[in-house]
Amino acid sequence: MPGPPTSSTRDVMMIFNASSAIARILLMSVVALILSMPAVAFGQSAQATASDPTNAGKAVFSKANCMGCHKWHGNGGGGYGGDALSLRKTQLTREQIIETVSCGRPTTGMPFFVRGAYDEVKCYGMNRAEAGSHMPPEAGTLLRQKDIEAVADYVLAHIKGAGEPTYAECVAFFSSTSRVCDIYKTQAQKPDDATTSTGKSQ
Amino acid sequence: MERLSGHATITRRARLLAIAAATGGMLAALPAFAADEVNQERLLNVDKEPGNWLHHHQNYSAHRFSSLKEINRDTVKNLKVAWTMHLGGIEPxxxxxxxxxxxxxxxENGFLYVTDGWGSVYKIDAHGGRGQLVWKMDPKTDRDWAGAVACCGVDNRGVALWGNLVISHTLDGRLIATNKETGQVAWQRTVADPDKGEVITGAPLIVKNMAITGVAGAEYGIRGWIAATDLTTQKELWRTHTIPGKGEAGSDTWKDSNNAAASGGGSTWVTGSYDPATDTIIWGVGNPGPDWDNEYRPGDNLYTDSSLALDATTGKIKWHYQHTPNDPYDYDSVAENVLVDIPGPSGPRKLALEADRNGFAYAIDRTTGKFIWGLPFVKKVTWTKGLDPESGKPIEYDANKPVQTYIASVTPSRTNLETDICPGNMGGKNWPPTAYNPDLKLWYIPVIESCNRIKVEVMTPDKLKPREFWTGGGPSQPFKITGSVTAIDVTTGKIAGKMETPFPNLGGILATPDLVFSGQPSGEVMALDAKSLQKLWEFNTGGGVNAPPMTFTVDGKQYLAILVGLGGAWDKWFIDSTPELKKIQPGSMLYVFAL
Incomplete structure (x- = not known):
């Protein structure tokens, strides 16, 4: 389950030192943040459609309330709940995303979503006792392995590497009559009466 | 913008017939003054109809005091559930x-009007010792649009009555008038714009044929306002921004070069009060934005964290009193101002009382806006050594400093990027309302006894994006948070009693002649002795109490009502400070108690 470790973290993992395992996760996160990476073209262009194989993952993204912190667009951001990392700028691989969703991120608010994490399922080489106060919170909705893989594939296909959120992406995500996407419209997409809705009596 | 024709022109005769039918012939028992149309006369004289609860805060002075006394110190032990009703509105x-x-x-006259978080209005017939739904008006709130920019939950704090209309707000920014008899929408008007990060959670205040609306969104870079809508013409009469425009009085308290005032916050999401003697609306104003990076916005940042007095007819600002200048803590002053008259050395003193997120309770002269007294009502305050006895400003406040640091070692700043602060950013005292007993001159505060940890994010103008958080950092919750009901003797400005609770008070308070009612997010509704604050009665609702109790009569019998359903900011952002509350399930239920 752990992602590809560096040689130094491999040594650490062999002795199952819990606190060092946390250091490894933090290191991984920091590396992920610091490394620059060119935007991946498919991230911006590929939209979920009816036949999109990642539709199941999109449903998980909503159902498991990933959008509660990372927002629908995945950019996360600071606020009352702390700073959810940007999935658009993430450097994590598919395996690392699956691990992070499954096990959460110790010392942060990112919860674990797999049943039995830190119990039957060892996470970052730790069980509950070893994780101690660094134990991440348990998610409100637990996910099956298949769902976690699906949401990781959705993030890879539609979010990771994408630039700023677009109207097309927003409409593809919500596919509803909500006005949630209106602010992403370019001027050309706005209907003539778009500015008349506020502060006016009907 | 639908406008349904016909409903606003139902004849008085038809309405009376409808009421008569609905009340099963009880019409004859109604007192003559309690007509079914709400007018200014009735709103000014609610003490003449004690069985009704016509204002959000019970009266224009926001006392939340009922003179009903069938349920009292001696009888409260026999208080039992009379009936309950499941409501909706817990959708994501x-x-x-x-x-x-x-x-x-x-x-009003045996009917209850309640809202759920998404703004549906329920009219419930409470006659005959049971509750029966008469109608439900679902405003079809645009949930994804509004819910994405609601900092602190899917909330709606209630309705107001005017004429034959029920006046309510929706999270997605509308003011809606619903026909009281039919439940049909008579008209609606867009007041706030979620595209700008504006949402509405407060109940409207009705003053002289106007609905007064406050706005939320200081965590999303709004420029706050208070707006008045004419209930006859449905036109906006005035809109007073809580952040002055360029060149207006107070604009020199925004000294930056970022145009910080344009996104300076100052939301107004708690219903205010009204003093008819001077035709003054007194309304609380929230935090400046970005919340925790005050170096982004040097200056006192008026009128954030202030109590604001407005001319009700014009909306013009009469006076302000600011509690936390250049706030680096998210210490809103949105709380209701409680209007109280007490004897003074040279005639009656007309006070406005406010219990602030910053942990201090204030009494202001409401004719001049001058400080009278202030004191901490929480046990732990670390950001200041106290208030200056003359001005009421924090002792460390320095008018010559563009960026206030108060006690710098604990204050979030660009040189103190991670720090623990007490009270935490929830307060102190948050939106849950206080209550005032005019006989005992005791003012009861629902207290959140808290500290939390703040991480500062240095903000730059390019980080300001529509509909995205604009907080300059955020809190985490490594400390346990508890609460209390704290009583202040308004004649002395001293604490008269404190009943500590294992959880923060997230619901607010009701006062009656010899009792105080309140609740806990762990489920308990409780009655305390008004003087000793000793607990006399308790019932566990099995849900989380996140709303204030109120009381009314039907058929001459007194009832206590309270909505139960934990939501709001707490169980998303602050639950780690009260881990036991993680087991509280979402719910949506009205409880009504009687002897």
């Missing part, structure tokens, strides 16, 4: 996994 939307209940029911 935006960043929220469920809604909650923070509303105060309105009661």
């Amino acid at each position: 939307g935006g960043i929220w996994s469920h809604g909650g209940l923070e509303g105060t029911p309105i009661a």
